[in-house]
Amino acid sequence: MAELLxxxxxxFLIGAVLVRVLPRTLGHVVMVAAPVIALAEVLALGxxxxxxxxxxxxxxxxxxxxxxxxxxxxxxxxxxxxAGIYGIATQSGPERSAAMVYAGAAMGVVFAGDLLTFFLFxxxxxxxxxxxxxxxxxxxxxxxxxxYLFVHIAGGKILLAGVLVHLSQTGSxxxxxxxxxxxxTLILIACIINAGVPPLHAWLPDAYPQASVVGTVFLSxxxxxxxxxxxxxxxxxxxxLIFLGVFMALYGVMFAVLENDIRRLLAYHIISQVGFMVxxxxxxxxVAINGxxxxxxxxxxxxxxxxxxxxxxxxxxxxxxxxxLGGIANRMRAxxxxxxxGAVSISGFPLFSGFVSKELIVDAASAGDLTWVVLLLKIAxxxxxxxxxxxxxxxxxxxxxxxxxxGNNGAPFHVARVPxxxxxxxxxxxxxxxGMGLFPGVLYDLMPFAVDYVPYRFGKVVETMxxxxxxxxxxxxxxxRLGAKDYVTIDTDxxxxxxxxLLFGRLGRGDAGTAxxxxxxxxxxxxxxxxxxxxxxxxxxxxxxxxxxxxTRLFTPRxxxxxxxxxxxxxxxxxxxxxxxxxxxxxx
Amino acid sequence: xxxxxxxxxTITAIAVPLGIGLxxxxxxxPFPGYxxxxxxxxxxxxxxxxxxxxKLLLDRPRDYYADDAxxxxxxxxxxxxxxxxxxxxGDAGPAARLDPTSGxxxxxx
Numbered sequence: 001m002a003e004l005l006x007x008x009x010x011x012f013l014i015g016a017v018l019v020r021v022l023p024r025t026l027g028h029v030v031m032v033a034a035p036v037i038a039l040a041e042v043l044a045l046g047x048x049x050x051x052x053x054x055x056x057x058x059x060x061x062x063x064x065x066x067x068x069x070x071x072x073x074x075x076x077x078x079x080x081x082x083a084g085i086y087g088i089a090t091q092s093g094p095e096r097s098a099a100m101v102y103a104g105a106a107m108g109v110v111f112a113g114d115l116l117t118f119f120l121f122x123x124x125x126x127x128x129x130x131x132x133x134x135x136x137x138x139x140x141x142x143x144x145x146x147x148y149l150f151v152h153i154a155g156g157k158i159l160l161a162g163v164l165v166h167l168s169q170t171g172s173x174x175x176x177x178x179x180x181x182x183x184x185t186l187i188l189i190a191c192i193i194n195a196g197v198p199p200l201h202a203w204l205p206d207a208y209p210q211a212s213v214v215g216t217v218f219l220s221x222x223x224x225x226x227x228x229x230x231x232x233x234x235x236x237x238x239x240x241l242i243f244l245g246v247f248m249a250l251y252g253v254m255f256a257v258l259e260n261d262i263r264r265l266l267a268y269h270i271i272s273q274v275g276f277m278v279x280x281x282x283x284x285x286x287v288a289i290n291g292x293x294x295x296x297x298x299x300x301x302x303x304x305x306x307x308x309x310x311x312x313x314x315x316x317x318x319x320x321x322x323x324x325l326g327g328i329a330n331r332m333r334a335x336x337x338x339x340x341x342g343a344v345s346i347s348g349f350p351l352f353s354g355f356v357s358k359e360l361i362v363d364a365a366s367a368g369d370l371t372w373v374v375l376l377l378k379i380a381x382x383x384x385x386x387x388x389x390x391x392x393x394x395x396x397x398x399x400x401x402x403x404x405x406x407g408n409n410g411a412p413f414h415v416a417r418v419p420x421x422x423x424x425x426x427x428x429x430x431x432x433x434x435g436m437g438l439f440p441g442v443l444y445d446l447m448p449f450a451v452d453y454v455p456y457r458f459g460k461v462v463e464t465m466x467x468x469x470x471x472x473x474x475x476x477x478x479x480x481r482l483g484a485k486d487y488v489t490i491d492t493d494x495x496x497x498x499x500x501x502l503l504f505g506r507l508g509r510g511d512a513g514t515a516x517x518x519x520x521x522x523x524x525x526x527x528x529x530x531x532x533x534x535x536x537x538x539x540x541x542x543x544x545x546x547x548x549x550x551x552t553r554l555f556t557p558r559x560x561x562x563x564x565x566x567x568x569x570x571x572x573x574x575x576x577x578x579x580x581x582x583x584x585x586x587x588x
Numbered sequence: 589x590x591x592x593x594x595x596x597x598t599i600t601a602i603a604v605p606l607g608i609g610l611x612x613x614x615x616x617x618p619f620p621g622y623x624x625x626x627x628x629x630x631x632x633x634x635x636x637x638x639x640x641x642x643k644l645l646l647d648r649p650r651d652y653y654a655d656d657a658x659x660x661x662x663x664x665x666x667x668x669x670x671x672x673x674x675x676x677x678g679d680a681g682p683a684a685r686l687d688p689t690s691g692x693x694x695x696x697x
Contacts, residue, residue: 024680090665092680137676138664140656213665257638258646261658314665318672324660375626382630407660416670459616463623466607470627473603476596478635488653489646497653 004051006044007063008073008111009121011037012080012104019096027096031084034100038107039077042070050113058173061113067448068293072110072229074446075297076103078432079221079304086308086425087214090315098131099218106222110229114173115163118230122159122194125226126152132218133211141210147496148207150573151200155193157580162186164584178234188235194227195278196271197244198251202493204271205255209263209320213311216263220270220307221300228277228296237284245279246376248272253383257482258489262310262392263320266303269346269388272380273299279377280361283368286449291360293447298353298436302345305429306388308422309339313396316416317405322392322484324407326399331415334423336397341430343393345437347385350464353436356443356455363453382471390475395484408484496572604628 015034019027045065053060065073080103087096105128108121130152133145166183167173178184189200196204208219235241252272259265273295280292312335314320317328329336345352348359358381365373399406405413436443444451475482490498604624611620651657663674 089667090680092678094678095680136664137678138662140658143656253634254638254641255646257634258642314662315667316670318661318663318666318670320662321658321660378626379630379634382627383634386631386634413661414671416667419667457616459614462610462614463617466610466623467627467630470603470607470623471631473596473600474628474631474635477593477600478632481635481639485647486650487642487647488650488658489642490648490652491646497656501654 003045003049004063006041008038008041008045008077009104009108011035011041012100012107016097016100016104019100020093024093027093028088031087031091031096031100032081035077035081035084035103038080039074042073042077045070045073052113055116058116059114060117060173061175062117063111064113064175065111068229068233068289069110071293071297071446071448072225073107075300076107076110076222076225079300080218082301082304082308082425082429083214083217083221085428086217086311086422088421089419090212091214092135095132095135095212095215098128098135099215102128102132102218102222106226109226113175115166115175116173118175119156119159119163122190122226123156125223126156129219129223132215133207135215136210136212138210141212144207144210146573147493148203150496150576151193151203153573153577154580155190157577157584158186158193159190161580161584162188162190175233177236180238184235188231188238191227191230191234192244192278194223195231195274196224196227197248197275197278198271199492201248201251201271202491205259205264205267205491206493206497208267208270209261213315216311217304217307220267220303224270224274225296225300228274228281228292231278231281232289232292236281236289239282241282242279242370242373243282245275245277245282246373246380247275248278249275249377249380250383251275253380253387255489255491256387257383257391258487259387260322260484260487261320262322262325262396263307263314265322265387265392266306266310269306269384270299270303272384273303273346275380276358276361276377279373280364283361283364283370283373285364285368287360287367287451287453288364290444290447290449290451290453291357291364294357294360294443295354297443297446298345298357298433301429301432301436302342302353305342305426305433306339306346308426308429309335309342310392310396312418312422312426315422316418317413319407319413321486322395323486324409324413325396325405325484326407327397327403327405328415329397331405332397332418335418335426336393338423338426338430340389340393341433343385343389345433347389347468348381348464349437349468350456350461351434351437353433353443355464356437356440359455359460360451360453378467382467385468385471386475390472391482395482408486600628 011034015030018030022030042065047065047067047070049063049065050061051063053062083099091099102125105121105125109118109125112118112121126149130145130149133141133148162183165186169181169183178187193200204224208216211219231241249272252268252275256265256268256272259268277292277295280288280295310320313325313328313332316332317325319325341352345354348354362374362377365377405415407413440455444453607624608621611617611622617623661672663672664676666673668675
């Protein structure tokens with residue numbers, strides 16, 4: 001039982017409290033120390049630890065460290081450290097607290113040995129990640145966060161339904177691989193919602209880019225990869241996952257080509273890359289599970305680096321639309337170089353992390369005679385290099401030579417200095433990507449099964465370089481078609497984002513404003529650094545700024561949006577959860 | 589045709605037979621020209637296919653979701669020394685110059 005004190009969740013939960021109560025400077029130390037302690041604990045637990053606990057009449061296994069949970073635990077701690085360092089300059093106490101709980105809950109998910117503990121951490125993770133999104137404190141993040149919560153509450157209830165059906169059928173709460181049936185189907189649906197499998201993926205590109213610069217880095221690491229872990233644990237060899245995985249790998253690529261917002265573009269590539277892992281779990285062999293785990297490991301590090309790179313651009317320029325960026329290469333050279341390390345890693349260039357992990361999955365598909373899977377995953381890799389390695393850096397960093405930072409409209413913009421701590425985190429992530437590529441044995445040693453794969457074979461390296469080289473040529477030939485346009489693309493979130501407005505108009509929104517809310521300045525925001533000495537107070541909008549108590553405010557006529565952004569979404573969340581619980585109670 | 593495009597076409601015309609030749613010599617890929625098919629044709633298919641689907645089904649004007657129309661500049665993330673920066677109560681980082689007349693509520697507007 002004393003080993004329970006070694007549970008890797010604890011440093012994060014204690015850290016979450018400390019960053020709220022301690023001064024900000026000491027909070028920096030906590031953000032670094034908590035992941036380091038958690039990492040040490042994961043390594044100390046080894047691959048054969050199990051701690052049981054009785055709860056009511058159930059036997060719970062609150063801590064299970066084995067060969068599958070260990071690599072996820074290691075990388076979860078590592079990315080928390082990287083993101084914590086990256087956020088030193090910008091993260092507020094509440095945001096840090098939410099991020100710590102989120103990281104800790106994800107840790108709890110992968111170290112849960114029974115379905116009840118798993119479900120509890122799964123829900124805490126959903127709620128904490130919502131707070132990570134809300135911590136940006138803008139109207140857009142508020143609404144996106146509530147939509148995110150809506151999807152994850154629904155997913156959580158489906159998981160609970162699956163767990164309860166499983167318990168009633170088998171009498172066991174143990175989290176092992178499932179037999180096909182109703183319980184497995186419900187749990188599988190909950191997992192594929194969190195893994196971002198289309199058409200249940202729209203929460204991801206909707207919410208992740210709305211979080212703060214560092215919030216997105218945290219978000220990119222945990223939710224989808226914890227779901228990959230759950231799939232690898234519970235559903236190896238479920239063939240439907242091969243089809244879903246390949247589909248999502250290509251789906252993400254297609255939307256990324258169309259995307260104008262560079263952070264949303266990278267969010268679509270999370271979907272695409274998780275597709276590789278889902279397909280590998282569907283193949284289900286030892287090599288494939290190694291591939292899924294290795295790719296999840298590498299993906300967390302290189303995706304973190306990519307989002308840190310574009311996050312640095314957003315921090316320095318305030319812009320994340322490709323159409324509003326351009327010509328910053330001379331001002332942000334280090335960020336470009338570090339971003340490109342992430343880009344070549346995700347694209348699977350030899351010597352970088354993506355190559356040694358992705359090829360394991362492709363090898364598993366080849367060994368299973370799944371030629372179509374190999375072919376389509378290779379095409380998805382081409383699309384990955386196209387969007388993240390060519391289109392994004394070209395649109396964001398480059399532009400007409402010699403005129404400096406300019407958006408599509410030709411107006412110049414200022415590029416601020418990026419804090420050293422951000423570069424430190426990006427440099428460390430880049431070094432890890434290079435390290436994994438140069439010494440794949442270190443990564444392979446962490447995998448759940450023994451790996452005897454040799455990634456660096458002459459023919460394989462030449463083939464990969466040829467594919468990537470010809471991709472660059474294809475990009476060059478069709479460059480004119482890839483110009484950044486200020487469009488948005490609709491996705492499967494359309495039914496809950498647009499359809500209600502089409503059906504009911506703006507009923508109940510009480511918004512008499514003529515301009516879109518996003519164009520208004522925040523109610524208590526102040527322009528800093530403007531030419532004037534005293535910035536003019538911005539018009540106060542909505543009940544937040546109305547005087548009086550809550551009751552008075554309730555009856556005060558409004559000319560702005562409702563006090564809680566997305567009241568409508570909140571109502572839908574409550575309604576949907578109630579409906580699901582009702583359905584659940586009807587299951588015999 | 590622009591010089592740039594002519595150069596791209598010339599390089600492609602040289603690279604394609606070179607790639608096929610290399611495959612014949614190394615004899616690793618499933619068929620000669622594997623890299624050309626997956627890399628070049630795959631890349632062009634993704635660009636043309638995606639843009640076609642986008643035009644047909646998915647592209648919408650930037651203010652399609654009226655409440656969520658993202659502005660070009662997101663001032664809340666900028667450092668205080670940036671001319672477009674907006675600081676709010678509770679923001680981390682160097683102390684911000686705040687307007688004492690502003691309210692203390694959130695920033696949802």
